[in-house]
Amino acid sequence: MLxxxxxxxxxxxxxxxxxxxxxxxxxAAPYDTIRLTRSPEPGVRIQHLDGYNLPTEATRNVAGVxxxxxxxxxxxxxxxxVEITKGxxxxxxxxxxxxxxxxxxxxxxALLGNRFTKMQLVEFAMAGEVVACGARHADNIAxxxxxxxxxxxxxxxxxxxxxxxAPPLWVAVVHPQIEVKTSDSRxxxxxxxxxxxxxxxxxxxxxxxxxxxxxxxxxIGRSLxxxxxxxxxxxxxxxxxxARKRALAAGAIGGGxxxxxxxxxxxNRTEETARAVGAALGSVFAELGIAFNVYVGPVGTEGAxxxxx
Amino acid sequence: MLxxxxxxxxxxxxxxxxxxxxxxxxxAAPYDTIRLTRSPEPGVRIQHLDGYNLPTEATRNVAGVxxxxxxxxxxxxxxxxVEITKGxxxxxxxxxxxxxxxxxxxxxxALLGNRFTKMQLVEFAMAGEVVACGARHADNIAxxxxxxxxxxxxxxxxxxxxxxxAPPLWVAVVHPQIEVKTSDSRxxxxxxxxxxxxxxxxxxxxxxxxxxxxxxxxxIGRSLxxxxxxxxxxxxxxxxxxARKRALAAGAIGGGxxxxxxxxxxxNRTEETARAVGAALGSVFAELGIAFNVYVGPVGTEGAxxxxx
Numbered sequence: 001m002l003x004x005x006x007x008x009x010x011x012x013x014x015x016x017x018x019x020x021x022x023x024x025x026x027x028a029a030p031y032d033t034i035r036l037t038r039s040p041e042p043g044v045r046i047q048h049l050d051g052y053n054l055p056t057e058a059t060r061n062v063a064g065v066x067x068x069x070x071x072x073x074x075x076x077x078x079x080x081x082v083e084i085t086k087g088x089x090x091x092x093x094x095x096x097x098x099x100x101x102x103x104x105x106x107x108x109x110a111l112l113g114n115r116f117t118k119m120q121l122v123e124f125a126m127a128g129e130v131v132a133c134g135a136r137h138a139d140n141i142a143x144x145x146x147x148x149x150x151x152x153x154x155x156x157x158x159x160x161x162x163x164x165x166a167p168p169l170w171v172a173v174v175h176p177q178i179e180v181k182t183s184d185s186r187x188x189x190x191x192x193x194x195x196x197x198x199x200x201x202x203x204x205x206x207x208x209x210x211x212x213x214x215x216x217x218x219x220i221g222r223s224l225x226x227x228x229x230x231x232x233x234x235x236x237x238x239x240x241x242x243a244r245k246r247a248l249a250a251g252a253i254g255g256g257x258x259x260x261x262x263x264x265x266x267x268n269r270t271e272e273t274a275r276a277v278g279a280a281l282g283s284v285f286a287e288l289g290i291a292f293n294v295y296v297g298p299v300g301t302e303g304a305x306x307x308x309x
Numbered sequence: 310m311l312x313x314x315x316x317x318x319x320x321x322x323x324x325x326x327x328x329x330x331x332x333x334x335x336x337a338a339p340y341d342t343i344r345l346t347r348s349p350e351p352g353v354r355i356q357h358l359d360g361y362n363l364p365t366e367a368t369r370n371v372a373g374v375x376x377x378x379x380x381x382x383x384x385x386x387x388x389x390x391v392e393i394t395k396g397x398x399x400x401x402x403x404x405x406x407x408x409x410x411x412x413x414x415x416x417x418x419a420l421l422g423n424r425f426t427k428m429q430l431v432e433f434a435m436a437g438e439v440v441a442c443g444a445r446h447a448d449n450i451a452x453x454x455x456x457x458x459x460x461x462x463x464x465x466x467x468x469x470x471x472x473x474x475a476p477p478l479w480v481a482v483v484h485p486q487i488e489v490k491t492s493d494s495r496x497x498x499x500x501x502x503x504x505x506x507x508x509x510x511x512x513x514x515x516x517x518x519x520x521x522x523x524x525x526x527x528x529i530g531r532s533l534x535x536x537x538x539x540x541x542x543x544x545x546x547x548x549x550x551x552a553r554k555r556a557l558a559a560g561a562i563g564g565g566x567x568x569x570x571x572x573x574x575x576x577n578r579t580e581e582t583a584r585a586v587g588a589a590l591g592s593v594f595a596e597l598g599i600a601f602n603v604y605v606g607p608v609g610t611e612g613a614x615x616x617x618x
Contacts, residue, residue, distance in 0.1 A: 018511075019511065019515065020508060020511075021508045021512075022508065022511060022512045022515055023515070151512065151515045151516060151519060152512070153512045153513065153515065153516045153531075153532065154509075154512065160516075160531070162515070162516060162519050162528065164519060164523075189504060190504060191503065191504060192501040192502060192503050192504060193501060193502050193503075193504055193507050194500065194501050194502075195498060195499060195500060195501060195502055195537070198502050198507045198510070198511075198537075199329060199330045199331065200463075201507070201511060202327075202328070202329075202331060202507075202510060202511040202514040203330075203331045203460065203461070203462045203463065204462065205511040205514050205515050206328065206331055206332070206460045206462065206471070206514050206515070206517075206518045207460060207462045207469075207471060208515075209515045209518040209519050209522075210460060210471050210473060210518050210522065213518075213519065213522040213523070214473075214522070219471065222462075222469070223462065228504070228507075
């Protein structure tokens with residue numbers, strides 16, 4: 001039986017333009033690295049091997065809460081020692097908390113002989129999201145578990161996740177170092193949407209799913225646009241409109257706000273285009289005098305995975 | 310060169326549950342039969358070989374208006390003699406006007422050496438819909454032209470139709486003989502939708518597209534539900550709730566209002582189930598003392614087509 005595993009758990013894009021609260025896409029990088037070691041001592045002990053000052057008390061740590069949920073379903077008397085090295089900066093809007101929670105439960109499942117289904121792992125990891133942002137949501141958890149493109153059709157009363165393949169795509173993400181609190185980005189959302197606009201939005205949702213499943217890049221590009229959430233959040237992210245403009249000019253297929261921001265993602269056909277688009281995104285924030293990081297990488301076809309024992 | 314053709318143009322389901330104003334599905338039957346004959350005499354002359362008393366003046370007839378639009382793009386001096394035998398009852402909510410307009414332009418295209426694209430034919434046929442219901446919409450036109458499952462992503466500024474295959478499915482439709490005016494069924498629609506409900510709706514839209522493209526019947530079934538339009542139209546169609554209940558009990562995958570009603574459709578895995586579901590749908594209206602017709606048939610994999618010269 002395995003005693004210790006090392007897991008990489010990737011960043012993810014949620015919302016993905018038009019699919020607010022529903023769509024998710026896994027990246028190949030950046031990722032969090034989780035070392036999980038089985039212990040005869042019950043409970044969960046966490047160490048962070050990074051400089052982010054995240055809470056290490058299990059009940060206040062996303063990975064800790066997810067593991068405590070999982071342990072409730074384990075009859076053996078065991079515990080876990082956890083070492084987390086975050087490769088994904090907290091608060092960037094690319095599923096940082098989801099990556100740590102998912103990495104922890106995927107590692108635990110490997111140590112326990114893979115007794116849990118992926119859907120169960122999503123349930124455990126969602127408990128971590130409640131600690132991170134107060135809501136039981138799966139739009140970053142689902143792609144981090146399944147990889148590729150995911151649709152969270154429902155969380156309640158029954159969790160319903162549709163895991164779909166994504167065609168080869170390169171993603172450029174810029175993370176401007178400004179703080180957008182999830183609570184603020186929720187506050188600006190409209191309570192209600194004109195029916196005509198809702199129809200345009202779900203027409204794009206339909207187009208995006210069809211585009212992914214038929215590998216139609218043009219269709220993906222024209223279906224990404226979000227008529228409802230992005231316009232409301234535009235004032236929270238300086239440079240967004242200009243970043244989109246330059247990214248499209250550099251050859252991006254399309255893009256939008258990643259999750260609740262402040263990161264901005266753009267999808268691209270090739271690595272070369274993605275690198276040019278990453279540079280174009282960065283140039284906007286350089287000019288604004290806002291520090292930023294740029295990530296460029298392929299869509300992740302698999303989610304979190306054991307990379308070493 | 311062909312001088313005369315006979316075309317069958319099928320009934321279609323629009324909206325298809327959650328996809329208000331966006332989704333369409335072609336049936337194999339019923340269909341309108343259009344005989345179109347090329348004439349050296351300009352203009353369009355229409356005869357109806359059915360008992361529905363539809364207008365035969367070209368500018369007031371859906372097929373006539375569509376043909377006049379098409380003729381504007383034809384440099385030759387020609388006209389058409391049209392004989393229409395409606396197999397689809399007007400006002401039933403299964404795309405009766407679309408079928409006649411589409412059949413006419415598909416026939417004309419065959420007579421003109423298929424010089425127009427399917428997208429152009431949709432444009433011509435949409436002019437007929439303006440006569441029929443006052444709006445330039447393509448949600449019945451698109452499946453009647455392309456067959457299978459269609460997504461009208463946009464009508465303006467550029468017509469954008471995504472034609473997708475549908476898995477083998479049998480459709481049961483009941484048409485209760487009550488009048489629901491399209492204008493009335495529009496009037497009951499909410500002006501705005503709570504954001505949370507809109508999200509649930511586009512989650513189903515995503516699920517339905519994924520279900521069709523992966524032939525996942527269970528996913529299709531649970532994604533059909535319409536949280537926005539059907540609840541508003543429920544009072545206009547007596548028996549709807551009971552019809553759905555009995556259809557599901559008889560084995561239907563799911564269903565809803567066809568177009569703006571009053572017809573109700575249910576999707577089914579097999580012909581046998583579809584027949585049982587058709588009978589279950591009919592039983593509701595028999596008990597209510599409302600006359601009705603039931604249609605049972607497979608999804609139409611192709612749209613309107615030339616069946617004889």
